[in-house]
Amino acid sequence: MLVIKDLVASIEGLKILKGVSLEVKAGEVHAIMGPNGSGKSTLASILAGRDLFSVDSGSIMYNGENLLDKSPEERAKEGLFLGFQYPIEIPGVSMVNFMKTAINEMRKHRGEKPLSASEFLKKMREKKELVEIDSSLTNRSVNEGFSGGEKKKNEIFQMAMLEPKLAILDETDSGLDIDALKVVARGVNNLKSPDSATIVITHYQRLLDYIVPDFVHILYRGRIVRSGGKELAVLLEEKGYELIRQGEVNL
Amino acid sequence: MQKEQDQILGDLTSGEYKYGFYTDIEQDSIARGLSEDVIRMISAKKNEPEFMMEFRLKAYRHWLTMKMPLWAHLNIPEIDYQDKIYYSAPKQKAKLTSLDEVDPDLLETFNKLGIPLEEQKHLSGVAVDAVMDSVSVKTTFKETLAERGIIFCSFSEAVREYPDLIKKYMGSVVPYTDNYFAALNSAVFSDGSFCYIPKGVRCPMELSTYFRINAANTGQFERTLIVAEDNSYVSYMEGCTAPMRDENQLHAAIVEIVAMESAEVKYATVQNWYPGNKEGKGGVYNFVTKRGICKGDNSKISWTQVETGSAITWKYPSCILRGKNTTGEFYSVAVTNNHQQADTGTKMIHIGENSKSIIVSKGISAGVSNNSYRGLVKVLPGAQNARNFSQCDSLLLGDKCGAHTFPYIESGNQSAIIEHEATTSKIGEDQIFYCNQRGIATEDAIGLIINGYAKEVLNKLPMEFAVEAQKLLQISLEGSVG
Numbered sequence: 090m091l092v093i094k095d096l097v098a099s100i101e102g103l104k105i106l107k108g109v110s111l112e113v114k115a116g117e118v119h120a121i122m123g124p125n126g127s128g129k130s131t132l133a134s135i136l137a138g139r140d141l142f143s144v145d146s147g148s149i150m151y152n153g154e155n156l157l158d159k160s161p162e163e164r165a166k167e168g169l170f171l172g173f174q175y176p177i178e179i180p181g182v183s184m185v186n187f188m189k190t191a192i193n194e195m196r197k198h199r200g201e202k203p204l205s206a207s208e209f210l211k212k213m214r215e216k217k218e219l220v221e222i223d224s225s226l227t228n229r230s231v232n233e234g235f236s237g238g239e240k241k242k243n244e245i246f247q248m249a250m251l252e253p254k255l256a257i258l259d260e261t262d263s264g265l266d267i268d269a270l271k272v273v274a275r276g277v278n279n280l281k282s283p284d285s286a287t288i289v290i291t292h293y294q295r296l297l298d299y300i301v302p303d304f305v306h307i308l309y310r311g312r313i314v315r316s317g318g319k320e321l322a323v324l325l326e327e328k329g330y331e332l333i334r335q336g337e338v339n340l
Numbered sequence: 341m342q343k344e345q346d347q348i349l350g351d352l353t354s355g356e357y358k359y360g361f362y363t364d365i366e367q368d369s370i371a372r373g374l375s376e377d378v379i380r381m382i383s384a385k386k387n388e389p390e391f392m393m394e395f396r397l398k399a400y401r402h403w404l405t406m407k408m409p410l411w412a413h414l415n416i417p418e419i420d421y422q423d424k425i426y427y428s429a430p431k432q433k434a435k436l437t438s439l440d441e442v443d444p445d446l447l448e449t450f451n452k453l454g455i456p457l458e459e460q461k462h463l464s465g466v467a468v469d470a471v472m473d474s475v476s477v478k479t480t481f482k483e484t485l486a487e488r489g490i491i492f493c494s495f496s497e498a499v500r501e502y503p504d505l506i507k508k509y510m511g512s513v514v515p516y517t518d519n520y521f522a523a524l525n526s527a528v529f530s531d532g533s534f535c536y537i538p539k540g541v542r543c544p545m546e547l548s549t550y551f552r553i554n555a556a557n558t559g560q561f562e563r564t565l566i567v568a569e570d571n572s573y574v575s576y577m578e579g580c581t582a583p584m585r586d587e588n589q590l591h592a593a594i595v596e597i598v599a600m601e602s603a604e605v606k607y608a609t610v611q612n613w614y615p616g617n618k619e620g621k622g623g624v625y626n627f628v629t630k631r632g633i634c635k636g637d638n639s640k641i642s643w644t645q646v647e648t649g650s651a652i653t654w655k656y657p658s659c660i661l662r663g664k665n666t667t668g669e670f671y672s673v674a675v676t677n678n679h680q681q682a683d684t685g686t687k688m689i690h691i692g693e694n695s696k697s698i699i700v701s702k703g704i705s706a707g708v709s710n711n712s713y714r715g716l717v718k719v720l721p722g723a724q725n726a727r728n729f730s731q732c733d734s735l736l737l738g739d740k741c742g743a744h745t746f747p748y749i750e751s752g753n754q755s756a757i758i759e760h761e762a763t764t765s766k767i768g769e770d771q772i773f774y775c776n777q778r779g780i781a782t783e784d785a786i787g788l789i790i791n792g793y794a795k796e797v798l799n800k801l802p803m804e805f806a807v808e809a810q811k812l813l814q815i816s817l818e819g820s821v822g
Binding site: 137138139160161162164165166170171173176177178179180181182183186187190191194195198230247251 | 768770771773774775776777778779780781782784788789791792793794795796
């Protein structure tokens with residue numbers, strides 16, 4: 090589904106990613122871990138098409154096509170979803186209107202008719218139940234006046250609504266209390282399917298108590314310095330990032 | 341991406357002004373220039389009674405003693421008032437008995453503007469007075485309204501048919517001494533609409549006037565007068581467009597509203613005069629005095645405006661809250677793009693006890709434009725328990741435009757409560773990217789964000805206008821994020 094090869098990227102001349110390679114197949118859950126400043130969010134932003142970063146070399150193929158050729162909205166319409174680390178407020182735009190516009194754009198892209206108002210509301214009800222979010226959230230403007238936890242839950246709700254093929258969750262767990270964390274994890278687990286994949290970006294191991302990844306990658310100073318199964322996350326939790334820093338010399 | 345956005349900005353803001361066409365129709369125009377003779381000529385052309393001509397001449401003599409106001413945050417090039425034409429009318433038969441007699445070119449013009457004058461084709465529930473240059477072309481649904489005693493006709497007709505009402509109310513809210521442009525309008529105004537709702541009558545349909553400037557070098561000076569008697573209700577809409585021309589066109593209008601006891605008047609404007617081209621050439625100079633008086637107790641006047649057009653806008657729809665328990669409302673969205681300048685807002689004058697007012701102003705600036713809110717809330721000593729709430733928001737697109745807020749508060753009563761809130765924000769690239777990531781393209785994202793921002797005001801528009809206004813906002817601004 091996603092093949093990243095030797096990706097080198099920078100912002101204003103400062104190299105952030107120094108050769109990242111990663112392959113994600115349908116049905117898999119990958120976790121990318123690493124200390125602050127290692128390039129995790131940069132990777133997520135580049136996948137989604139944020140223009141703040143420039144890709145200097147390397148390639149990203151998504152479903153056999155060059156992802157870097159596509160605009161952010163094309164990527165979204167082809168099933169790539171980014172759960173934002175800091176979701177954006179859009180005052181006065183209702184969640185209903187926002188989601189309806191987004192879903193119908195995607196349907197148009199697939200050559201499908203727009204959803205009728207009743208079909209849409211039905212879908213909204215179903216997904217709210219699935220991700221167990223408070224119904225009042227969707228009656229408000231997009232993220233406006235939401236608490237940190239509500240914003241993160243809202244990202245999971247949007248993910249449920251948009252049914253992405255590849256979901257990238259950028260530190261969705263940071264700043265969440267344990268209950269909110271469970272809601273987020275439940276959302277991700279409920280949405281898991283054999284033809285979709287998830288990349289969970291996290292700083293802490295605790296999210297991985299609830300979302301069990303198939304692969305764990307450790308990103309450090311712009312490189313994936315170690316990959317492994319879920320046990321790698323546990324090891325990291327025990328030994329800390331110091332282990333990686335020492336190990337880096339040998340890599 | 342920056343480049344791409346500039347490209348989109350360029351593409352979209354250069355989008356043609358849809359109403360910029362010109363109708364080639366024979367015009368009955370007088371020579372350029374302004375003098376007592378010109379005013380007598382206008383009055384004679386309109387077969388006006390003596391009192392009207394006297395009123396015009398008094399206004400003109402007063403205007404000669406006045407100077408153009410320069411206090412607004414506007415850069416107004418010098419206007420040569422002797423270089424303008426003060427009367428121009430599309431030539432047609434003097435008296436129309438049916439629509440068949442309206443010049444087909446005129447009908448076509450209004451059809452193109454989306455204002456069909458054939459009643460059976462028209463939106464049911466909206467009566468229209470169509471004004472082109474100096475005269476009213478056609479008023480629809482007159483008979484239906486007359487059955488309920490409602491008078492809805494052109495101002496010229498009202499002067500001839502209902503002189504007592506005109507004498508009583510014209511200039512009672514905006515006297516010709518009020519300001520420079522009010523004096524000019526009072527001297528040379530050519531047409532406009534008159535509306536009278538009798539006691540206890542709820543007007544069954546939206547009334548509207550559609551103003552169109554067509555002829556070159558011609559000033560448009562219309563007057564609208566609305567009188568709502570006790571316990572009556574009317575909702576009124578106004579729309580305006582003009583052809584694209586390199587020279588600037590002058591528009592100076594007056595709107596007066598009188599609301600008697602427990603009457604309610606809603607007045608909505610979608611102003612889309614030609615704004616000039618991208619370099620700031622051409623466009624309409626829009627100097628308008630709009631004021632309503634809540635004369636009787638428990639009366640209410642509500643102004644809603646969506647201002648997207650004009651090179652220069654100078655306009656402050658106001659309420660004099662004279663009766664007890666009266667309510668004044670002002671809801672405004674003003675958009676400026678390219679070289680447009682707007683200085684707009686309201687005045688709420690609290691005289692009566694328990695009078696209330698609410699002001700919601702949403703400014704949107706893009707390009708190299710300047711957008712100012714200017715508002716006065718004045719509470720007189722007798723206005724016990726007066727209340728005002730004002731909210732003035734400014735939204736900036738790009739970094740070359742300006743947004744300004746000039747609130748004035750004068751309170752003469754200890755019991756008054758006046759609140760003012762103001763915010764300034766930018767459409768962020770992060771907001772647009774967030775929408776992009778959900779599959780929404782940049783142009784649509786801006787439309788969504790702008791309409792969300794202006795929602796409070798758009799919600800106040802009559803249904804027939806709201807959809808148009810939303811589209812208009814999007815067209816005026818799409819892509820203008822730098």
